[in-house]
Amino acid sequence: EEALVTGIAEDIDQAKITILDVPDRPGIAAKVFGELARESINVDMIIQSAPIRDKNDISFTIAKSDLEKSLKIMNKVKEEVGAKDVISDKNVAKVSVVGVGMRTHSGVAAKMFSALASKDINIEMISTSEIKISCIIKKDKMEEAVKILHDTFELGKTSYKDKDV
Amino acid sequence: EEALVTGIAEDIDQAKITILDVPDRPGIAAKVFGELARESINVDMIIQSAPIRDKNDISFTIAKSDLEKSLKIMNKVKEEVGAKDVISDKNVAKVSVVGVGMRTHSGVAAKMFSALASKDINIEMISTSEIKISCIIKKDKMEEAVKILHDTFELGKTSYKDKDV
Ligand SMILES: C[C@@H](O)[C@H](N)C(=O)O
Ligand SMILES: C[C@@H](O)[C@H](N)C(=O)O
Numbered sequence: 001e002e003a004l005v006t007g008i009a010e011d012i013d014q015a016k017i018t019i020l021d022v023p024d025r026p027g028i029a030a031k032v033f034g035e036l037a038r039e040s041i042n043v044d045m046i047i048q049s050a051p052i053r054d055k056n057d058i059s060f061t062i063a064k065s066d067l068e069k070s071l072k073i074m075n076k077v078k079e080e081v082g083a084k085d086v087i088s089d090k091n092v093a094k095v096s097v098v099g100v101g102m103r104t105h106s107g108v109a110a111k112m113f114s115a116l117a118s119k120d121i122n123i124e125m126i127s128t129s130e131i132k133i134s135c136i137i138k139k140d141k142m143e144e145a146v147k148i149l150h151d152t153f154e155l156g157k158t159s160y161k162d163k164d165v
Numbered sequence: 166e167e168a169l170v171t172g173i174a175e176d177i178d179q180a181k182i183t184i185l186d187v188p189d190r191p192g193i194a195a196k197v198f199g200e201l202a203r204e205s206i207n208v209d210m211i212i213q214s215a216p217i218r219d220k221n222d223i224s225f226t227i228a229k230s231d232l233e234k235s236l237k238i239m240n241k242v243k244e245e246v247g248a249k250d251v252i253s254d255k256n257v258a259k260v261s262v263v264g265v266g267m268r269t270h271s272g273v274a275a276k277m278f279s280a281l282a283s284k285d286i287n288i289e290m291i292s293t294s295e296i297k298i299s300c301i302i303k304k305d306k307m308e309e310a311v312k313i314l315h316d317t318f319e320l321g322k323t324s325y326k327d328k329d330v
Contacts (some may be wrong), residue, residue, distance in 0.1 A: 035276070126223070
């Protein structure tokens with residue numbers, strides 16, 4: 001299936017949290033998100049890359065207004081599971097390339113990442129699906145990111161507010 | 166929007182690769198996926214969690230038949246960007262909970278992760294979207310994973326082959 005990019009989405013109401021060096025054993029991810037769900041925290045992206053030496057990091061994003069509450073929860077979880085640290089950043093935003101057939105998307109992904117790199121925009125987190133490639137970048141780079149992505153993918157000037165996608 | 170789970174998808178044609186400790190600066194992700202795209206490697210999941218001390222790891226999954234070729238490419242990239250290592254595993258598979266409204270999905274995610282933990286299934290990688298929560302697990306745990314997820318989400322016995330979703 002050909003990949004077809006149909007739009008750029010932006011979400012500036014994002015804060016990221018990472019819990020570092022959790023034990024890589026069953027039940028840890030369940031605990032982290034169970035505690036967040038219990039407090040009705042809506043989680044947007046959940047990103048966990050491959051474990052290394054029996055440890056892993058788990059990152060997720062939430063609305064900025066949920067950062068303080070989420071950090072309280074995560075610091076309690078950190079104690080309970082014996083993680084190394086909890087770090088966060090509210091000066092981030094999510095920019096996404098939206099389309100179809102993005103599954104076989106190394107070409108579209110490479111194009112998106114190159115476009116951001118061409119403007120010296122650092123990519124902090126990456127998550128993909130069949131219909132979306134999302135990058136967490138610094139919030140103050142969002143305007144430039146949306147512009148270069150529109151130009152790169154030859155799209156019109158409007159971008160979706162991510163909530164509408 | 167209420168989260169509604171409509172099915173379980175499985176993809177056993179998965180191999181994972183992680184390039185460890187790449188410099189956290191613009192252009193690195195572009196290089197990794199540019200090289201893979203140049204060789205027409207179809208990438209499924211791309212997962213990059215938060216950077217730590219100016220380094221990051223980038224993980225991705227591909228079809229098992231592309232593992233050898235991808236490893237050659239990645240080892241060359243590793244030299245070129247000064248990464249620490251490239252690791253891989255072909256004994257993995259991807260299990261996903263599919264639905265709608267998964268965006269505000271800490272509850273659905275917690276439920277999925279708890280279900281897997283209840284069968285002692287370790288979650289190696291996690292990636293989410295509005296319509297899908299995907300976990301990379303050991304391939305030999307897939308059958309058990311699909312069963313417990315069907316029971317947990319009270320779905321019928323059939324699971325989607327992920328290519329059809
Ligand atoms: C790190 C965390 O995901 C753990 N592997 C688990 O299964 O819960
Ligand atoms: C690590 C890698 O994603 C890097 N930050 C980049 O922007 O390319």
